[in-house]
Amino acid sequence: MNLILLGPPGAGKGTQAKRLEDVYGIVQLSTGDMLRAEVDSGSELGKQAKGIMEAGDLVPDALIIDMISGRIDLDDCKQGFILDGFPRTVPQADALGSMLTDKGLQIDHVIAIEADSEAVVARVTGRYTCSECGSGYHDEFQKPVKDGICDKCGSSDFTRRADDNAETVRNRLSAYEEQTAPIIAYYGEKGILKTVDGMADIDVVTAKLKEVIG
Ligand code: ADP
Ligand code: ADP
Numbered sequence: 001m002n003l004i005l006l007g008p009p010g011a012g013k014g015t016q017a018k019r020l021e022d023v024y025g026i027v028q029l030s031t032g033d034m035l036r037a038e039v040d041s042g043s044e045l046g047k048q049a050k051g052i053m054e055a056g057d058l059v060p061d062a063l064i065i066d067m068i069s070g071r072i073d074l075d076d077c078k079q080g081f082i083l084d085g086f087p088r089t090v091p092q093a094d095a096l097g098s099m100l101t102d103k104g105l106q107i108d109h110v111i112a113i114e115a116d117s118e119a120v121v122a123r124v125t126g127r128y129t130c131s132e133c134g135s136g137y138h139d140e141f142q143k144p145v146k147d148g149i150c151d152k153c154g155s156s157d158f159t160r161r162a163d164d165n166a167e168t169v170r171n172r173l174s175a176y177e178e179q180t181a182p183i184i185a186y187y188g189e190k191g192i193l194k195t196v197d198g199m200a201d202i203d204v205v206t207a208k209l210k211e212v213i214g
């Protein structure tokens, strides 16, 4: 089963994708995570993406499309995948459609997680991640059970993203409204779009997603 999770920064795409991985035995493909790994490794792609990401703008479509196409070909995607943060423009959505047709694959559900702007700013600015296992947390909304210790792996090493500050988030939200929101209508017209209220508690959102996916 192949899914697309849509929604503004901070809607909960990554949080929910990690949970759906376990439920359905499929793999999360986060273009943001993949790009951050490229930046950390100092690759050519990482060098091109770094400044763009720090400003909260979108990385050029052609770079993203090549990156995701290669990723979908890897063995761990055989049972299915969850696209998190891709597609983000109508040209990316078009490219995904033809890419999947060429690979003999298709998207089963496109789910838009809806959340309002003020809430997502608070979510993004309080977000942090376990450096060891990638588990996501929030200063207020999703604290580890034991302060300073990752629930999943026990690490006490956490990181915050360079672009998770109030100013950059505003720009990321504009990029979302202008360039990404139109793909909600795009998938609506194809008849495969579902929406879920992302303002509910994390567990409630997971339950709704499972209901929608069936
Ligand atoms: P996205 O991948 O869409 O940018 P994340 O899943 O990283 O969003 O969530 C952003 C932040 O908000 C994280 O710190 C996460 O713990 C928190 N969060 C996610 N979903 C909810 C929710 N339903 N209610 C409150 N906080 C949430
Ligand atoms: P969030 O979880 O807050 O929605 P992401 O981790 O998905 O943010 O993306 C972080 C940054 O990486 C974006 O602001 C953008 O610069 C870049 N990026 C990620 N995915 C894409 C994409 N599909 N197209 C263009 N740029 C992307």
Ligand code: ZN
Binding pocket: 130, 131, 132, 133, 134, 135, 150, 151, 152, 153, 154, 155
């Ligand atoms: Zn951890």
